[in-house]
Amino acid sequence: MFGTVPVVSRSLAEYEEIIGAERYAEICRIAEPLRDARVLHLNATALGGGVAEILASLVPLMNDLGLHTEWQVIRGAEEFFNVTKAMHNTLQGMFLPWTPEMREVYNRYTGLNADFFDEEYDFVVIHDPQPAGILGELTQRGREKHGKWIWRCHIDLTDAQPDVWDFLRPLVEDHDAAIFTLEDFVKKDLGGPVVFVIPPAIDPLSLKNSPRDEATVEEVLRRFGLDPARPLLLQVSRFDPWKDPLGVIDAYRIVKQEVPELQLLMVGSMAHDDPEGWSYYERTVRRAGEDYDVHILHNLNGVGNLEVGVFQSAATVIVQKSIKEGFGLTVSEALWKAKPVVAGRAGGIPLQVLPEETGYLVDNVEQCAQQILRLIQNPAEARRLGEAGREHVRRNFLNTRYLADYLRIFNGLATQSADSLRGVAK
Ligand code: UDP
Numbered sequence: 001m002f003g004t005v006p007v008v009s010r011s012l013a014e015y016e017e018i019i020g021a022e023r024y025a026e027i028c029r030i031a032e033p034l035r036d037a038r039v040l041h042l043n044a045t046a047l048g049g050g051v052a053e054i055l056a057s058l059v060p061l062m063n064d065l066g067l068h069t070e071w072q073v074i075r076g077a078e079e080f081f082n083v084t085k086a087m088h089n090t091l092q093g094m095f096l097p098w099t100p101e102m103r104e105v106y107n108r109y110t111g112l113n114a115d116f117f118d119e120e121y122d123f124v125v126i127h128d129p130q131p132a133g134i135l136g137e138l139t140q141r142g143r144e145k146h147g148k149w150i151w152r153c154h155i156d157l158t159d160a161q162p163d164v165w166d167f168l169r170p171l172v173e174d175h176d177a178a179i180f181t182l183e184d185f186v187k188k189d190l191g192g193p194v195v196f197v198i199p200p201a202i203d204p205l206s207l208k209n210s211p212r213d214e215a216t217v218e219e220v221l222r223r224f225g226l227d228p229a230r231p232l233l234l235q236v237s238r239f240d241p242w243k244d245p246l247g248v249i250d251a252y253r254i255v256k257q258e259v260p261e262l263q264l265l266m267v268g269s270m271a272h273d274d275p276e277g278w279s280y281y282e283r284t285v286r287r288a289g290e291d292y293d294v295h296i297l298h299n300l301n302g303v304g305n306l307e308v309g310v311f312q313s314a315a316t317v318i319v320q321k322s323i324k325e326g327f328g329l330t331v332s333e334a335l336w337k338a339k340p341v342v343a344g345r346a347g348g349i350p351l352q353v354l355p356e357e358t359g360y361l362v363d364n365v366e367q368c369a370q371q372i373l374r375l376i377q378n379p380a381e382a383r384r385l386g387e388a389g390r391e392h393v394r395r396n397f398l399n400t401r402y403l404a405d406y407l408r409i410f411n412g413l414a415t416q417s418a419d420s421l422r423g424v425a426k
Contacts, residue, residue, distance in 0.1 A: 002072040002116045005046040010060035010205070012400070018204055019400050027400060030407040031065035037410065038120070038147075039069040042134070043127035044084065046073050048271025048299070049238060050200065050329045051127050051154055057203035057399050058406070065407075074131045075116065080109040081273045084130045091129065091168070092242060092324045093159030103167060110137050120146040123410050127152045130273065132171045139174065148413040151175040151193065154200070154326040156347045157185050176413055177421075181327045181348050194421045196409055199348050201402035202332045202393070208309035209336055220310040224303075226295060230261045231376055234315035236308055236333070239268045239280035239298075242324040244344065247365050249287045249294065251321065254369035259376055262293065265311060269299040312337050317375045317382065321368055322346045332397040335359070335389030340382040342371045352397065358389035 016024040039062060043051050055071050062069035076084070083105045090096050110133035117138060124147055126132055135149050151172050157165065157180075165187065172178060173192035180186045181199050202209060221228045233252055237243035245266055252264040266284065270277045281298065288294040297303045303311075312318060318334035318341050325347030332352055334341050341359035343349045353359040360371035375382045412421050 002042065002074050002113065003046070005055070005059075005071040005073060007056055007060045007071060009064070010057055011064050012061055012403075014205055015398075015400050018394070018398065023400065027404050027407070028065065030404055030411065031067070033414070034407060034410055035066040037067045037122040037414075039067050039123045039125070039410075040119075040121045041069070041071045041125045041127065042074060042131045043071075044074055044076065044081075044130035044273040045271050046071075048269040048274065050327065052271075053202075053329055054200050054399070054402070055127075057206060058403060061399065061403050062406070065403075067410075074109075074113045074134075076109050076113075076130070076273070078275060079105050081275050085274060085276055087129050087164055087168070088155060089241075090161035090164040092156050093161070094241075095161060098161065098163045098167070106133065106167075110134060114138050114141065122147045122414070124149045125152055125406075126150065126175070128154050129168055132168060135174045136171050148177065148410070149175045150177045150179060150409065150413070152179045153185065154181065155185075156182075156324050156326055157187055160187070176418065177409060179409070182351075185347075194413075194418050196405075198402070198405045199351055199397065200327050200329065201397045201399045202329055202336060203399045204336060204394075206305065206309075208305040208312075209333060210309065212306075212310050212313055217310050217314050220307055221314055224265075224295065224297060224301075224307075226263055226265060226314075228314065230263055231259060231316040232311075232314060233262060233264045233317055233319060233372060234267070234311055235265075235319045235321065236267045236312065236330045237320065237322075238271060238274060239277050239284055240274070241276075241280060242322055242346075244321045244323050245280070245284040246287045247321050247323075247368065248319055249284070250365045251319070251368040251372060252294070254366070255373045255376070256293070258373055262376070263295065264293060265295045265297070265315075267297050267303055267308060267311060269303075309333075309337075312339065315339055317342060317372050319368065319372060320344065320349065321362070322349060325349050328352065332393045335386070336393045336397075338383075338386035338390045340375045340385040341389065342368055342375065344368075352389075352392070354388075354392065357385070358392050359385055 059071045083102045114137040175193045178193040179196045318339045320343040322344040327348035345361040362368040
């Protein structure tokens with residue numbers, strides 16, 4: 001056993017009001033053949049970042065449908081997470097040395113984690129590169145492979161550093177299937193697993209995404225020194241170069257010249273597997289300087305899911321100025337709250353932000369500032385985009401759709417050959 005993550009219980013019936021009776025019945029029907037299947041989701045962190053956010057609802061919903069589903073996190077110390085963060089960065093296109101020592105650290109922790117793999121499952125879903133070597137390690141030790149293994153890639157591999165991808169590729173190729181967020185992220189030289197292309201989704205019933213009354217919103221804003229009467233620009237993101245928090249501050253500064261009462265709030269959580277978080281947080285604070293209208297908060301300041309949801313509901317405009325992005329759950333979270341979004345043209349963001357329909361896509365700081373200003377000055381347009389955005393998310397990016405996708409993949413892998421699936425996947 002690794003570390004098991006406790007989850008709140010969820011019932012699919014609670015979602016019927018949002019998705020309708022027909023869809024609800026359809027999901028129950030897809031789940032029926034999987035009753036009592038044993039499922040393991042394995043990732044690197046229980047807290048912080050999109051994967052943890054997704055599993056917090058997906059795991060209890062699978063359980064509600066009769067699959068015995070566990071969420072466990074691999075173990076690792078700082079030296080391992082330094083290596084896996086370097087892998088994450090290089091796989092997303094940053095150049096860093098990929099040394100024999102780094103490979104040794106990755107392999108050593110993979111071995112330690114393989115020691116904890118002491119149960120059998122019908123489906124094992126391995127999230128991202130950190131636990132990707134476990135299956136290969138078990139096979140090397142002569143353990144018979146049990147069940148279907150799926151590698152779920154949440155990151156953008158388009159510009160992956162070749163030597164790092166060459167290291168990861170054979171590990172991924174041991175799996176039966178691989179899921180990517182976008183067709184563009186699928187590496188052409190990946191042979192072996194059946195490939196599925198599926199974007200993730202948000203939980204409309206989570207504490208973060210449930211509606212809040214005005215009194216709560218006002219109380220939370222005041223608690224963090226924000227003025228509810230003044231416009232608020234918000235970015236919710238880990239402190240990470242790909243999320244471009246420095247660019248957000250630069251864009252805010254340009255808008256501030258036209259809208260002096262503007263406040264900027266940047267909220268980031270410190271993920272357990274992200275050792276870079278603190279140093280990038282410090283850089284962000286330095287960039288903000290002495291502007292007391294820039295508020296930079298993180299989970300250790302008492303900003304939990306409720307507060308993040310309140311900030312998203314209270315924002316005038318939400319920005320997600322990513323340079324590289326897997327999907328960007330924060331964008332769907334913002335749109336679900338009917339907020340206009342200005343976001344970087346990166347990864348899965350263009351699936352969510354349809355230009356002039358649900359928000360604006362931008363390629364640099366100047367464009368970002370221009371669109372933020374436009375939305376602050378045009379509340380009617382901001383409302384129209386936000387409302388269209390909420391509908392777009394309702395149709396495409398709720399976790400019930402994602403749940404159904406997983407169930408279909410499990411059914412397909414359990415009953416069809418890889419070759420017959422290859423024709424229908426994607
Ligand atoms: N998040 C949060 N608190 C924070 C920052 C982020 O709860 O201070 C959540 C955010 O609401 C979203 C997830 O972390 O649900 C981030 O997912 P996303 O796909 O946007 O980015 P990732 O961190 O996976 O790159």
